[in-house]
Amino acid sequence: MTETPAIGSPARTQAILNRYHLSAKKSLGQNFLTDLNTLVGIVDAAEITTNDNVIEIGPGIGSLTEQLAKRANKVVAYELDQNLLPVLDDTLHQYDNVKIINQDILKANLPEMIEKEFGDDKPIKVVANLPYYITTPIILSLLKGPVDFSKIVVMMQKEVADRLCAKTGVKAYSSLSVIVQYLHRVTVPMLVSRKSFIPSPNVDSAIVTLSSYDHRDVVAFNDKSFMGFVRGCFAHRRKTLWNNLQSVFGKSPETKEQIKAGLAQMEIDPGVRPERLTVSDFVKLANTYHQIGILK
Numbered sequence: 001m002t003e004t005p006a007i008g009s010p011a012r013t014q015a016i017l018n019r020y021h022l023s024a025k026k027s028l029g030q031n032f033l034t035d036l037n038t039l040v041g042i043v044d045a046a047e048i049t050t051n052d053n054v055i056e057i058g059p060g061i062g063s064l065t066e067q068l069a070k071r072a073n074k075v076v077a078y079e080l081d082q083n084l085l086p087v088l089d090d091t092l093h094q095y096d097n098v099k100i101i102n103q104d105i106l107k108a109n110l111p112e113m114i115e116k117e118f119g120d121d122k123p124i125k126v127v128a129n130l131p132y133y134i135t136t137p138i139i140l141s142l143l144k145g146p147v148d149f150s151k152i153v154v155m156m157q158k159e160v161a162d163r164l165c166a167k168t169g170v171k172a173y174s175s176l177s178v179i180v181q182y183l184h185r186v187t188v189p190m191l192v193s194r195k196s197f198i199p200s201p202n203v204d205s206a207i208v209t210l211s212s213y214d215h216r217d218v219v220a221f222n223d224k225s226f227m228g229f230v231r232g233c234f235a236h237r238r239k240t241l242w243n244n245l246q247s248v249f250g251k252s253p254e255t256k257e258q259i260k261a262g263l264a265q266m267e268i269d270p271g272v273r274p275e276r277l278t279v280s281d282f283v284k285l286a287n288t289y290h291q292i293g294i295l296k
């Protein structure tokens, strides 16, 4: 008896698309991954074992879901496209540890789902080949909490991956780099060619791993305020930090004095551009302004 090929093999993916008369919906970021090495590479990067519960975003026709189901305790996958539900029912019928939820991931109540579907204290990992049109909102919503994921391993367009891991001073360094690197250790274990997908997207991709720090040297007084502060500092990245800080806090003479005092305390030149500050500089500056009383 011959074994059924993996869902993510090019021939099986094409056969599934033909059988269900599916054409990939561009508006939903549907690019189906058809490279087994990459699919297994994603699961390896997430270090999935039977001790893990997994949340997948956008299972598509089930190619990554299948590889996850083979190794994880349970997989809950959020798929927005209703037309894919009967397909997933069929392709994943032999895996009894998979649950598909037909919902927009950005509207999902994850704590409620976790209690209902996982109901144990196994680590929870997020693994996905993301719909690229909403990469950043998804990453930010996962990082905002309240769920503390033990690992997030997601495929995204290479350009966004470059921003996530950019270091101080380079063009790709942005508020997203600072916020993500403050919260997580970021690595890029694998680059993926656009040719590994049906249909091919216009850009190459990268797998990004976000893992929690065991220890952080500097801790912001409040993560949410810190994120807002960093976004404000980068709002006009061609302008100086001094100008951006006035947009954040205000321009009254008293506020300007407080802004100056914070910069002086940190020995930061008001004329620098925001991209010259390290993640740790931003944390210390936010904490300084909190002590001064202008950042709540």
Ligand code: SAM
Binding pocket: 028, 029, 030, 031, 032, 033, 034, 057, 058, 059, 060, 061, 062, 063, 064, 065, 078, 079, 080, 081, 103, 104, 105, 106, 129, 130, 131, 132, 134
């Ligand atoms: N996991 C499959 C794979 O690797 O071949 C498909 C990945 S495809 C890049 C992205 C998937 O996300 C599509 O199935 C798409 O329908 C789904 N999707 C798009 N927007 C979504 C949303 N807001 N919430 C949940 N799923 C979404």
